[in-house]
Amino acid sequence: GENVEQHPSTLSVQEGDSAVIKCTYSDSASNYFPWYKQELGKRPQLIIDIRSNVGEKKDQRIAVTLNKTAKHFSLHITETQPEDSAVYFCAASKEVSSASKIIFGSGTRLSIRP
Amino acid sequence: EAQVTQNPRYLITVTGKKLTVTCSQNMNHEYMSWYRQDPGLGLRQIYYSMNVEVTDKGDVPEGYKVSRKEKRNFPLILESPSPNQTSLYFCASSPQGYGELFFGEGSRLTVL
Numbered sequence: 001g002e003n004v005e006q007h008p009s010t011l012s013v014q015e016g017d018s019a020v021i022k023c024t025y026s027d028s029a030s031n032y033f034p035w036y037k038q039e040l041g042k043r044p045q046l047i048i049d050i051r052s053n054v055g056e057k058k059d060q061r062i063a064v065t066l067n068k069t070a071k072h073f074s075l076h077i078t079e080t081q082p083e084d085s086a087v088y089f090c091a092a093s094k095e096v097s098s099a100s101k102i103i104f105g106s107g108t109r110l111s112i113r114p
Numbered sequence: 115e116a117q118v119t120q121n122p123r124y125l126i127t128v129t130g131k132k133l134t135v136t137c138s139q140n141m142n143h144e145y146m147s148w149y150r151q152d153p154g155l156g157l158r159q160i161y162y163s164m165n166v167e168v169t170d171k172g173d174v175p176e177g178y179k180v181s182r183k184e185k186r187n188f189p190l191i192l193e194s195p196s197p198n199q200t201s202l203y204f205c206a207s208s209p210q211g212y213g214e215l216f217f218g219e220g221s222r223l224t225v226l
Contacts (some may be wrong), residue, residue, distance in 0.1 A: 107156045
């Protein structure tokens with residue numbers, strides 16, 4: 001079945017530096033790739049997503065890139081700030097009307113060092 | 115306010131005692147889903163529902179049941195809980211099964 005692998009599991013970066021989290025997926029039919037941020041004790045919330053018809057999407061300090069050939073996508077956070085500390089989950093799914101299984105990666109715990 | 119509401123938020127129970135975790139959304143979403151979150155394993159899908167009376171298994175459905183009798187409600191039922199079902203559970207909904215998922219606040223379940 002569909003599998004999503006996420007690396008690294010933990011990441012510590014100096015405040016102001018960049019952070020990169022990578023995910024690979026197994027099902028080539030996947031065409032929707034969201035990223036969720038989960039702050040400590042809170043629910044996951046969508047921060048950015050990308051569909052397979054584009055290769056990159058940016059929203060202020062965060063960006064996502066997608067390589068369909070290699071079946072991997074990455075989250076990039078620039079100029080990291082303390083409030084970026086959280087667990088980040090990637091996910092993959094197929095946007096079809098008949099059924100929808102959204103598969104999540106195992107998560108990356110990002111810590112921002114002051 | 116648009117939201118997904120889960121109850122209870124915290125529960126400690128004993129092996130074999132049936133329990134239900136309720137989930138309700140007020141956004142008229144077609145799609146609802148249950149996940150469990152365990153350290154190092156991320157969010158694993160238990161069951162999902164594309165619409166009323168339509169449910170399907172996710173990746174870890176064993177030991178769980180669900181029902182979707184009304185569009186807004188999607189309860190998770192543990193008929194005979196076991197300690198390996200100790201976890202943090204999230205209910206989520208989305209308009210059509212793709213796009214943004216809206217999560218509830220989570221229900222932390224401990225089975226002794």
